[in-house]
Amino acid sequence: MSNIPMTNDQKHLKFFNSYKDEQEICSFYNKINVLILGAGSWGTALAIASSKKNSTCMWSRNIDQANNMLLCRENKAYLPGIKFNDNLKITNNINHALEFILSDNTQPLIIIGVPVSGVSEICSLLLKYSNYLSSINIPVIWTCKGFENKTSNLIHEIIQRDLISSKFTHGILSGPSFAHEVALNLPTALTIASNSSNLCNITIDALHNNKLRIYSSKDVVGVEVGGALKNIISIACGISDGLNLGCNARAALITRGLFEIKRFGLALGSISETFYGLSGLGDLVLTSTSNLSRNRNIGIKIGNGFPVEELLNSKITVEGVRCALSVRKRARKMNLNLPITEAVCSILFEQKKPLDAVKILLDRDPGQE
Numbered sequence: 001m002s003n004i005p006m007t008n009d010q011k012h013l014k015f016f017n018s019y020k021d022e023q024e025i026c027s028f029y030n031k032i033n034v035l036i037l038g039a040g041s042w043g044t045a046l047a048i049a050s051s052k053k054n055s056t057c058m059w060s061r062n063i064d065q066a067n068n069m070l071l072c073r074e075n076k077a078y079l080p081g082i083k084f085n086d087n088l089k090i091t092n093n094i095n096h097a098l099e100f101i102l103s104d105n106t107q108p109l110i111i112i113g114v115p116v117s118g119v120s121e122i123c124s125l126l127l128k129y130s131n132y133l134s135s136i137n138i139p140v141i142w143t144c145k146g147f148e149n150k151t152s153n154l155i156h157e158i159i160q161r162d163l164i165s166s167k168f169t170h171g172i173l174s175g176p177s178f179a180h181e182v183a184l185n186l187p188t189a190l191t192i193a194s195n196s197s198n199l200c201n202i203t204i205d206a207l208h209n210n211k212l213r214i215y216s217s218k219d220v221v222g223v224e225v226g227g228a229l230k231n232i233i234s235i236a237c238g239i240s241d242g243l244n245l246g247c248n249a250r251a252a253l254i255t256r257g258l259f260e261i262k263r264f265g266l267a268l269g270s271i272s273e274t275f276y277g278l279s280g281l282g283d284l285v286l287t288s289t290s291n292l293s294r295n296r297n298i299g300i301k302i303g304n305g306f307p308v309e310e311l312l313n314s315k316i317t318v319e320g321v322r323c324a325l326s327v328r329k330r331a332r333k334m335n336l337n338l339p340i341t342e343a344v345c346s347i348l349f350e351q352k353k354p355l356d357a358v359k360i361l362l363d364r365d366p367g368q369e
Contacts, residue, residue, distance in 0.1 A: 031055060032206045033101040034109045037122050039065060039090075041078040042143055043113025045179035048079075049212055050111075051088035052185075058090055059097040066092040082183045098129055101138075109206050111173070112142040116322075119144065119155055123162035130168075137169045139199040141192065145174060145227035146319045147326035154224045154268075169196040172220055173203065174227040175278040176286035182212065189213040191279045193223040215278060222270030226261055226280035229327060229341075230287050231320030233257030234295035236340050237288040239347065239354050241296075242303015253340065254288050260338045264327065267334050295320040302347060303354055312348065321348060339364060 032054045036047040039060035047058040060066040069075055073084045084090075091097050101108035112122050119142060126140070140163070142155050153161070159170050171194025182188050192203040192214055200216035208214040217223055233253060240249045261284070262275040274280055287293040298311055298318045312321065324345050331338045343361050346352035 031106055032109055032202065033057070033103055033106045034111065034206050035059065035097055035101045036111045036113050037097075037125075038113035038118070039069065039075060039078075040113065040115070041075075041179040043111070044075040044079050045183040046111055046113060046143065046173075046207070047088055048082065048084065048183045049185075049209075050206055051085050053209065054087065054206055055100075055106075056088050057097055057100045058088060059094060060090070060092055063092040066090050079180060079183050082180075094125065094129070098133065102133065107202060107205075108138050109202055110138060110140045110168075112140065112144070114144065116144045116146040116148060116155065116158075116319075119158050120148070120162050123159060126168070127163055137196075137198075139196070139202050140168045140170045141173050141194070141199070141203060142170070143173050145224070145231065146323045147228060147330075149322055149326070152326035152329050154221070154228070156220050156224060169199045170194065171196065171199050171203070172223050172227075173207075173214075174223050174283065176282040178286075178290070178292050180292075185211050187211050187213075189215065189278055189282070191215050191217050191223055191277065193217040193220045193279070195220065217274065217277070217279075219271050219274040221268050222265050222274030223279040225265035225268060225270060226275055226277075227283055228319075228323050229261040229264060230257075230280075230284040231295045231318075232324050232327060232341050232344050233261070233284060234287040234293055235299040235302075235318075235320045235324070235348075236344050238293075238296040238299020238301075239303040239344075240299075240358075242300040243354055243358070244303075245358070250288070254284060257288070257340050258284055260340055263336060264331060264338065267336055294318050308348060308351075320344075324348060 034050040034054045034056045036043050036058040039058055043058065047056055050056040065077060069090045074080065074082055112119060114122055144155060147154060148158055155172065171192055173190055173192050175190035177188050177190060192200050194200050195218060204214045204216065237250050237253050240253055258275060258281060261280065262272060265275060266272065287295055295318055301311060302308055324341060327341050328345050339361055343357040347354055347357050
């Protein structure tokens with residue numbers, strides 16, 4: 001690993017100062033070394049959770065952020081007030097990060113904790129250094145939910161396109177979860193989905209505890225679809241609540257929204273049962289009913305009459321806005337009818353008034369459930 005080329009335009013943190021003697025290094029043998037790539041709210045929350053039972057390293061591309069986290073032992077930008085424990089290492093140096101997970105007699109696990117827009121870049125980074133990684137299959141899991149803007153690709157499609165290497169097995173970690181609650185060690189249940197049972201077992205060993213339950217699945221596409229499309233339905237529920245349409249309307253949107261999610265997922269090859277689990281119904285209920293949901297909150301503002309254009313031009317990251325167009329595009333190509341998604345897109349991108357979109361939904365012909 002010492003031959004890994006160093007970048008010239010970046011100052012590196014001396015994160016290995018904590019490894020002062022061989023005895024300390026040996027204390028990590030026969031354990032899982034977890035590397036979190038990304039230091040946003042979700043990456044940080046998982047790093048905090050992982051560090052309770054594993055030696056864990058969190059990599060940030062931003063040297064100022066990394067230095068601040070090293071100094072303060074917390075992520076003031078995303079999860080202020082939640083302190084890191086001693087098992088959590090911080091670095092801005094990708095070389096050190098990769099050395100960390102490849103310590104002798106340890107099982108490496110890489111968690112991609114960046115937004116959808118950053119996945120391709122992380123894949124390129126891993127591929128660049130793949131020759132320096134061991135010949136074993138290194139598990140890589142991602143946590144973001146949504147589609148790539150330009151291609152409308154799901155994350156597994158980005159991984160398959162950009163991480164062309166037999167050295168990595170991959171999967172998705174998803175489910176009903178707010179990063180802040182995970183970081184606070186509040187009870188949470190998630191699903192790890194992968195074609196590799198070994199990856200699922202490693203992830204469970206790394207993260208499962210009495211407050212964070214990890215269930216396994218082989219339905220990668222279904223877990224991805226549930227995590228992505230629930231954001232669209234959450235916006236619809238927020239619009240309904242902003243219009244004061246009542247609890248009945250919200251319940252109808254959640255129920256019929258789940259049907260839309262399942263219809264889309266089945267068309268892509270997922271299985272029906274997935275959508276009644278954590279990454280389907282569970283995630284949908286959480287984000288459609290909680291005031292902590294950014295997607296629900298932007299819907300409420302739209303329902304209250306806040307100008308849509310101003311909301312779309314703000315710096316607030318709302319996954320469902322970007323996701324809606326991608327889902328509509330792919331659904332139309334597959335001749336799928338997704339009326340709630342169509343209504344949300346018409347409001348967000350076609351200047352349709354919310355009440356007019358609601359009228360179109362309600363005026364549809366009755367059908368069999």
